[in-house]
Amino acid sequence: xxxxxxxxxxxxxxxxxxxxxxxxxxxxxxxxxxxxxxxxxxxxxxxxxxxxxxxxxxxxxxxxxxxxxxxxxxxxxxxxxxxxxxxxxxxxxxxxxxxxxxxxxxxxxxxxxxxxxxxxxxxxxxxxxxxxxxxxxxxxxxxxxxxxxxxxxxxxxxxxxxxxxxxxxxxxxxxxxxxxxxxxxxxxxxxxxxxxxxxxxxxxxxxxxxxxxxxxxxxxxxxxxxxxxxxxxxxxxxxxxxxxxxxxxxxxxxxxxxxxxxxxxxxxxxxxxxxxxxxxxxxxxxxxxxxxxxxxxxxxxxxxxxxxxxxxxxxxxxxxxxxxxxxxxxxxxxxxxxxxxxxxxxxxxxxxxxxxxxxxxxxxxxxxxxxxxxxxxxxxxxxxxxxxxxxxxxxxxxxxxxxxxxxxxxxxxxxxxxxxxxxxxxxxxxxxxxxxxxxxxxxxxxxxxxxxxxxxxxxxxxxxxxxxxxxxxxxxxxxxx
Numbered sequence: 001x002x003x004x005x006x007x008x009x010x011x012x013x014x015x016x017x018x019x020x021x022x023x024x025x026x027x028x029x030x031x032x033x034x035x036x037x038x039x040x041x042x043x044x045x046x047x048x049x050x051x052x053x054x055x056x057x058x059x060x061x062x063x064x065x066x067x068x069x070x071x072x073x074x075x076x077x078x079x080x081x082x083x084x085x086x087x088x089x090x091x092x093x094x095x096x097x098x099x100x101x102x103x104x105x106x107x108x109x110x111x112x113x114x115x116x117x118x119x120x121x122x123x124x125x126x127x128x129x130x131x132x133x134x135x136x137x138x139x140x141x142x143x144x145x146x147x148x149x150x151x152x153x154x155x156x157x158x159x160x161x162x163x164x165x166x167x168x169x170x171x172x173x174x175x176x177x178x179x180x181x182x183x184x185x186x187x188x189x190x191x192x193x194x195x196x197x198x199x200x201x202x203x204x205x206x207x208x209x210x211x212x213x214x215x216x217x218x219x220x221x222x223x224x225x226x227x228x229x230x231x232x233x234x235x236x237x238x239x240x241x242x243x244x245x246x247x248x249x250x251x252x253x254x255x256x257x258x259x260x261x262x263x264x265x266x267x268x269x270x271x272x273x274x275x276x277x278x279x280x281x282x283x284x285x286x287x288x289x290x291x292x293x294x295x296x297x298x299x300x301x302x303x304x305x306x307x308x309x310x311x312x313x314x315x316x317x318x319x320x321x322x323x324x325x326x327x328x329x330x331x332x333x334x335x336x337x338x339x340x341x342x343x344x345x346x347x348x349x350x351x352x353x354x355x356x357x358x359x360x361x362x363x364x365x366x367x368x369x370x371x372x373x374x375x376x377x378x379x380x381x382x383x384x385x386x387x388x389x390x391x392x393x394x395x396x397x398x399x400x401x402x403x404x405x406x407x408x409x410x411x412x413x414x415x416x417x418x419x420x421x422x423x424x425x426x427x428x429x430x431x432x433x434x435x436x437x438x439x440x441x442x443x444x445x446x447x448x449x450x451x452x453x454x455x456x457x458x459x460x461x462x463x464x465x466x467x468x469x470x471x472x473x474x475x476x477x478x479x480x481x
Contacts, residue, residue, distance in 0.1 A: 033058040042080035057156035070123035075148030090165040097159035100151040107144040180221040186381040191307040204259030209267035225376030229314040236308030251277035352463035360453040371450035383441035395429035398458030410446035
């Protein structure tokens with residue numbers, strides 16, 4: 001017991017002896033202000049930017065430093081920043097998480113940067129709290145920001161956040177779904193630049209195929225002219241971030257204005273070249289659709305990145321309206337020329353399906369045409385790999401080539417191309433198909449399909465007309481970047 005008591009007394013003696021030494025050392029520690037305490041050493045930044053300064057209480061006030069005009073009492077210290085901002089945005093300086101009473105001022109210079117040339121253009125002092133300044137930038141240029149202290153001297157921590165709010169009309173294309181980049185059918189869009197290496201619009205729900213892919217979104221819009229099957233590829237996308245190049249990009253397709261998992265039309269996993277997202281085929285109804293390219297990299301990307309999106313038409317399932325003559329007006333969408341007794345039949349035993357079919361009755365000098373002219377919702381590209389396949393069901397009393405198909409393509413450059421094919425039929429019934437291929441790459445703005453009948457005596461009945469268009473999809477595969 002005696003040994004134990006001696007040990008305890010020794011320990012107490014050591015603690016008592018050491019503590020005064022530690023206290024003296026702390027009292028003699030040098031005061032180190034922030035590196036940008038003085039205006040000449042101001043920190044040049046680019047928004048968004050944030051930092052935490054645990055030594056804000058060591059900041060000082062320089063001789064001749066201008067006062068914050070909105071503060072009820074003079075500031076006893078300052079910390080300085082500079083940045084450039086474009087006109088039309090709002091600069092937000094937020095000190096709300098700091099632990100002392102702050103005041104924020106924005107300044108410009110009338111000459112060389114010094115205290116004599118500084119002009120205050122905005123100031124915010126939230127009473128006894130932590131200031132948050134919203135400054136509408138009307139003139140592009142360099143701005144200086146000072147953070148002052150209205151609290152008594154002592155330990156302080158500054159939590160500071162700079163951000164820029166950009167109105168929709170000034171947002172770079174692609175950074176927000178209300179200002180997307182248009183990508184043409186069978187076309188490629190490339191997007192690069194430092195401005196896309198910043199987190200932006202994140203109000204869309206995460207893609208269902210990868211709930212973590214919510215960052216660094218770029219938005220594209222595609223317009224489809226008919227109910228369309230597309231292949232969409234993100235191969236060539238390259239997202240740069242500090243620990244390496246991230247090739248992993250996700251593609252998600254939505255109807256315009258609804259960016260939820262429930263509204264998704266398609267979602268990709270990063271399985272393409274270099275991990276790019278690929279949607280091999282997705283059926284989209286006539287209209288506009290949004291394609292979101294996103295990633296699940298959580299680091300900030302300070303280096304320029306590249307987004308690349310390509311669409312390729314796989315097929316239009318059918319370009320024909322009222323294909324089975326079952327509309328309220330049985331010939332709705334169709335025009336009939338040189339007819340002599342030809343028209344809709346509802347006679348039992350003649351109708352091929354439904355309640356109606358179309359009947360060519362034949363006759364001397366027969367030269368009738370059943371045709372349909374279509375202007376698509378949007379122009380669409382074709383080339384030598386595209387194939388139109390007019391087809392229908394028939395019964396006939398003729399054997400030979402009483403029917404011929406003519407497809408006229410009207411191109412955006414004002415030219416036309418006429419594709420023709422005679423159709424061989426057999427007595428009885430069956431199906432007829434004519435494969436028609438354009439001779440060159442062009443953009444179609446209108447199509448006209450005509451079925452010509454020239455049998456002098458035979459009768460032919462047709463129904464269930466269709467005209468799909470398909471493309472050679474392998475041409476939609478992009479090489480590595």
